[in-house]
Amino acid sequence: MSVRAGLVVLALISAAVLGGRSLAGGFAGLGDDAAGFAEVVPGKAISFPEDFGAHPAFRIEWWYVTANLKDAAGATYGVQWTLFRQALAPGQEREGWASQQVWMGHAAVTTAHAHRFAETLARGGIGQAGVTAAPFRAWIDDWSFASAERADGLASTTLSATGAEFSYALSLKTARAPVLQGDHGYSRKSERGQASYYYSQPFFEVAGTLTLEGRTVEVTGQAWMDREWSSQPLASDQKGWDWFSLHLPAGDKLMLFQLRDDAGGRFRSGSWIGADGSVGVLASDDIVLTPGEMHEAAGRRLPVAWTVEVKSRGLKIATTPLNRDSWMGTIFPYWEGPVSFHGSHAGVGYLEMTGY
DSSP states (O other): OOHHHHHHHHHHHIIIIISTTTTOSSGGGTTSOOTTSOOOOTTOOOOTTGGGSOOTTSSEEEEEEEEEEEETTOOEEEEEEEEEEEESSOSSOOOGGGOOEEEEEEEEEEOSSOEEEEEEEEETTTTSEEEEETTEEEEETTEEEEESSTTOTTSEEEEEEEOSSEEEEEEEEOSSOOEEOTBTTEEEOSTTSOEEEEEEEEEEEEEEEEEETTEEEEEEEEEEEEEEEESOOSOTTEEEEEEEEEEOGGGOEEEEEEEEETTSOEEEEEEEEOTTSOEEEEOGGGEEEEEOOEEEETTEEEEOOEEEEEGGGTEEEEEEESOTTOEEOSSSOEEEEEEEEEESSOEEEEEEEOOO
16 A cells, blocks of 8 residues: 555544544444444345445445464464455545445454464555455455455455565355344344344355464364444443354354443344254343453453353353463454364354453
């Protein structure tokens, strides 16, 4: 990205998010009023390939991939690839430098001993970043998440990014259709109507290479993609969230989240995804999330270990981070890293924590 483009993006983000409203609406301003932007309403039919692509009428959306990987020696790694689109103002998308769209990418590789991350910013309208639905391609600069074949959607994709001390090039394959979260893709985030459109592809099988400080290793494992778009996904008093995506034995998957408000309240939701792709929505009172070990990362104390219960499924597990210092020191900082778990079930997954 050119210095000029970088300065423009930083100025736009600062003006839109760090300016007058000053992050009043929860983490990263996601609870700010969204007047003029498209609304998330129940009953919308999510369809493919259209909804692989971008939705510029909505204020915010993301394409989010996390992968739990191992090399031939059994060493464990985590990989993250994320692309965010933010509309700075409502209305029809404008062309060229007049575009009100900005893009932000995050990438990371985590080991037991190090957490390496990178961030890149781009201006919309000039080809530096974007998403196409068919064939699917999401990119920012030379980072890419894209269909490997012109007509197969997400069935066969490639994923790549480069940071100061890392890079990766991975192939992701699945025979499963994406999974609609919540009520057929309508995912509630509070009791007051905040919501997003949300689907996942938790069935990726992965193979490829990681390069760390000049050393290249071959890895295999499994990956999870989350895909959301909204205009106001948080209530104004919701300051952050704790989010789990877990790969269970026998191929089942588990997604859980809780959103924390200023008064100590918790809004919880989740889904149990069968190995056959069936989805069981989990009620708030079915989920118990208990913070455990506290750890200081970048001067902030946060719970890096959790006890997780889903009462209706007989699940009670304890999670352990691969690296307690999986802190993303980005414009809007957060903790994101691979975890393992044991108890009634055993496996691996990812944990994200914001607003601490």
